[in-house]
Amino acid sequence: MSPLREDLPHVYPFRFVERTVEKRGPAEGRVRALVTAGGRRTEKGEALPPLTLVEVVAQAALLLEGGDPGIGRSGFLAGVSGFEFERTPVSGDLLDVDVRIAGVLGPIVRFEGTVTDGEGRRVCAGAVTVKKGAAA
């Protein structure tokens, strides 16, 4: 429920998630994102491009794990898999992003995420792989 300015290194216009709604585990829970009009995050000021939704899921995962600055601030997106897009969010939509850890091996973490709109309709689902630490 707290503001996330200290929890996530991303800043506008590359910050897509707003706040943690529910935290169910070390990196499992629900994060809320707001699609805003006229920003670079929307396409022609209205629709959120599907690839941006991948970043939404990645940022939600990072935010949920971001309680530890040493982890949250030094990870990078290493892979994207199995994404299916069902709806296109538009300006004004509130999105809920549910994230859970699917697998861990050392510094490599796979998160599964599901994005739903304010009416509970699925927007997309897929997995992102994050590698903790600086890029080689």
Next chain:
Amino acid sequence: MEQVAELKGRVKALIVRQLKLEIDPETIRDDAPLFGDDASGLGLDSIDALELVLGIEKEFGIKVQDEEVGVKAFASVNALCEFIGSKAA
């Protein structure tokens, strides 16, 4: 022996399927290193290792949570089969 050969076949098929490799599973040598720059190996990286962990969990119901264990277990097809065999025993 037949069971070992069958397990190796399943492991090789799993590697190709899980990592979306465009090779014939039969061309993977049993003792070739899966990771690293060795020309005789597959040249997999740490991201691939997590893919294999998830695939092994799904296919064989075995969890690999420790990175060091993973590195040893994933040294080659032979090592991976020994690891799976030890967990299944």
